[in-house]
Amino acid sequence: xLKKRIIPCLDIKEGRTVKGVNFVDIRDAGDPxxxxxxxxxxxxxxxxxxxxxxxxxxxxxxxxxVGRIAAEINLPFTVGGGISTIDDAALLISAGADKVSINTxxxxxxxxxxxxxxxxxSQCVTVAIxxxxxxxxxxxxxNAGNTPTSxxxxxxxxxxxxxxxxxxxxxxMNADGTxxxxxxxxxxxxxxxxxxxxxxxxxxxxxxxxxxxxxxxxCSAALAASIFHYGEIPVPGLKEYLSGxxxxxxx
Amino acid sequence: MIAIxxxxxxxxxxxxxxxxxxxxxxxxxxxxxxxxxxxKVIIPGVGHALxxxxxxxxRELDKLILSLRQPVLGICLGLHLMCHYSDEGSVKCxxxxxxxxxxxxxxxxxxHMGWNNFSALKGSLFRGVSAAEDVYxxxxxxxxxxxxxxxxxxxxxxxxxxxxxxxxYAVQFHPEKSADTGSAILRNFLEL
Numbered sequence: 001x002l003k004k005r006i007i008p009c010l011d012i013k014e015g016r017t018v019k020g021v022n023f024v025d026i027r028d029a030g031d032p033x034x035x036x037x038x039x040x041x042x043x044x045x046x047x048x049x050x051x052x053x054x055x056x057x058x059x060x061x062x063x064x065x066v067g068r069i070a071a072e073i074n075l076p077f078t079v080g081g082g083i084s085t086i087d088d089a090a091l092l093i094s095a096g097a098d099k100v101s102i103n104t105x106x107x108x109x110x111x112x113x114x115x116x117x118x119x120x121x122s123q124c125v126t127v128a129i130x131x132x133x134x135x136x137x138x139x140x141x142x143n144a145g146n147t148p149t150s151x152x153x154x155x156x157x158x159x160x161x162x163x164x165x166x167x168x169x170x171x172x173m174n175a176d177g178t179x180x181x182x183x184x185x186x187x188x189x190x191x192x193x194x195x196x197x198x199x200x201x202x203x204x205x206x207x208x209x210x211x212x213x214x215x216x217x218x219c220s221a222a223l224a225a226s227i228f229h230y231g232e233i234p235v236p237g238l239k240e241y242l243s244g245x246x247x248x249x250x251x
Numbered sequence: 252m253i254a255i256x257x258x259x260x261x262x263x264x265x266x267x268x269x270x271x272x273x274x275x276x277x278x279x280x281x282x283x284x285x286x287x288x289x290x291k292v293i294i295p296g297v298g299h300a301l302x303x304x305x306x307x308x309x310r311e312l313d314k315l316i317l318s319l320r321q322p323v324l325g326i327c328l329g330l331h332l333m334c335h336y337s338d339e340g341s342v343k344c345x346x347x348x349x350x351x352x353x354x355x356x357x358x359x360x361x362x363h364m365g366w367n368n369f370s371a372l373k374g375s376l377f378r379g380v381s382a383a384e385d386v387y388x389x390x391x392x393x394x395x396x397x398x399x400x401x402x403x404x405x406x407x408x409x410x411x412x413x414x415x416x417x418x419x420y421a422v423q424f425h426p427e428k429s430a431d432t433g434s435a436i437l438r439n440f441l442e443l
Contacts, residue, residue, distance in 0.1 A: 002406055003366040003385060040430060045366055071268050076387055076428045096264050098389075098428065121297050123362050123389045166362055197360045220360060250366040250385040 003250045004214050004242070005045040005221035006235055007199060008228040010035060012051050012081075015061040017229075032065060035229070036073050042235040044075065045250055048101065048169075048223060051081030063095050070096020078126055078169075086115045093120055101169055103128040104142040107149065107156065110163045117164030125167070126199075127160040129153055131186055132173040138186040145173050153186055154193045161194045168194060169223065172202040179205025179227070181212060188217040199223050207233060207241040214247050253277040253441070254289030256316075259306045260296030260328055262425070269427035273434060275441055283315055291322045291441065294329035295427075297389070300352065301340020303332060316345060322443045323419050327390060330414065330421035339392050347419045350397045355407050362391045363406045367424075374401040374415055376422075378439050384432040386412075386424040393423065 011018045016030040036047055049069065051062040059082065066079055079092050080101030089100045106113050106127050116125045130145045131138045131153035138153040151159075157168050170190050172183035182203045191198040197220035200213045204224040213222055227233045239249045255266055257279045270277040270293075277293075278285060286292055294316070296303070307313040316323065325333045332344050337352035344352070355361045366385035382402075393410035396403060404412035404423065413422045420440060426433035 001367065002363065005365050043430070070265060071271070074269060074272065074428060074430050074434060076389070076425070094264065096268065098262070098265070121299070122391070123297060123364065167364065195357055195360055196362070197364050218360075220365060 001248045003045070003248050005199075006210070006238060006249065007046045007048055007221050007223040008039050008044050008235070009048040009050060009201075009223050009225045010229075011225065012049050012053070012062060012065065014053050014058050015065050018052065033068050033072055036069055036077075039228075039235065040073055040075055043239065043250060044228075044235050045221070047073070047075060047077040049077060049079045050101070051079065053082070063091055066092055066095040066097050080126070080128060084112070086112065086119060089116045089124075090119070093124060099124050099126050099167070101126040101128045103130065104144075106160065107140065107142050110159060113160060113163035113165050117166070122164050122166035122196075125165050126169050127157075127165040127167070128169040128171065129156055129160075129190075130171050130173055133183075133186070138183075138189070141173060154189050157190045157194050157198075161196050165196060167197045167199065169199045169201060175203025176201070178203055181205065181209040182222065184213065184216050187213060187219050191218040197221065204233075207238050210238060211242060211245050211247060214242065252285075252289050254286050254292045255279045256286065256292060256294045256312070257281040258296070258303060258312065260298035260303055262297045262327075262427070263295050265425075265427045266293055266295040266326065269434070269437055270441075273438055273441065281310060281312060283312075286315060287319070289321065291324070291443070292316075292319055294323065294325040294332065296326060296328035298328050299339060300328065300331050300337035300344065300392070301342040303328060304342045304344060307332070313345060317347070320418060322440065324440050325419070325421035326427070327423060327425060330394060330411070330423050331392060333414070333419060333421050334394050337392065347416055348394070348397060348399045348414050348421070350395045350399070350411065350414070352392050352394050354392050359407050362389055363393075364389045367404050367406060369402045369412055370405055370409065371403045372401070374413075375443065376401060376413060376415065376420055376436055376439050380432060380435055386426065386429040386432055386436070388424045390423060
């Protein structure tokens with residue numbers, strides 16, 4: 001039985017994790033490799049590293065970090081942030097990333113999805129979609145959620161799949177940071193509209209929220225950041241809970 | 252020395268990283284002599300069957316793989332290449348296993364991506380591993396079950412998670428990305 005995946009997401013700035021990290025037994029909370037190692041022990045299923053470094057010069061630091069993660073961590077991991085060309089993706093993949101996540105650049109240039117998929121395979125390309133409900137429909141926002149577009153999340157997800165995406169990372173801007181639960185309706189709609197896996201993101205605050213998104217939608221995975229980093233919801237406890245509720249997770 | 256076949260497929264570095272973590276020296280190479288004399292050969296990869304077979308044939312690496320006598324492990328695309336035919340590009344493959352590689356029918360999400368367990372396990376590759384353990388898969392094509400099948404995985408339909416014939420071993424999942432269980436399986440191969 002294929003398991004539902006639990007994915008911690010680490011924001012990286014200039015090679016260090018940002019947002020606080022509250023694992024007591026990590027000596028250096030800012031070190032992404034240490035944190036990643038902790039998640040391997042906790043049996044997280046995959047990891048996502050998002051580079052939020054503003055400047056291009058600092059990208060080198062991120063690529064070096066990807067190399068260190070790949071050397072030490074025996075879990076699949078996705079990297080994202082600032083990838084706008086096939087060469088950007090190639091640098092990260094050859095440094096050891098299993099998948100790259102692309103967002104604004106994919107929306108502005110859907111052929112980028114096809115280009116990366118042709119060179120490295122669809123399984124390497126995760127298209128990240130930030131979506132917000134405008135009162136009528138769930139619309140796509142780009143540029144870190146700052147710029148609205150005229151395309152709905154469902155339309156864009158279908159298009160991204162046709163272009164060669166292997167997976168969709170769907171973040172509800174309405175739910176993100178609220179800890180009031182995943183946006184079930186849009187997650188359900190998008191998961192139903194595409195035949196590739198969908199990762200639900202934004203809004204996780206309790207273990208019940210994970211159960212809800214896995215039972216009410218056909219998403220394949222759920223992603224969260226601070227609730228895992230601060231230890232509010234430990235990954236092993238979450239998996240024990242979900243398993244008790246009849247959801248198939250890797251133990 | 253363990254030789255990792257260098258060809259036009261991805262994830263090669265991940266396999267080398269995994270060997271290094273297990274304390275084995277390895278070389279990524281397409282040099283015939285290095286491949287012939289290596290203790291063991293690994294054919295890694297994520298990629299396209301047609302492109303990969305073409306690449307191997309142009310360099311006569313297809314014949315070389317068939318002449319190897321040391322233990323050989325194919326991973327993911329490596330398993331597909333060891334079968335006799337793949338639907339991915341309608342290409343004739345190496346024919347070590349009398350099995351065809353087909354695309355998953357669209358009854359569930361494709362690619363089959365994530366952690367999945369086994370429904371049958373046998374052979375030294377799986378020494379100390381239980382069928383309840385999960386390993387990481389990412390693939391859209393699968394191999395049929397044959398007499399060579401060592402382990403079965405069920406997604407949409409039952410398919411070969413691992414195969415073995417003579418000195419040739421192959422796994423559909425990625426042991427290099429499958430945490431402790433994957434490391435145990437890799438170690439079993441390396442200790443053959």
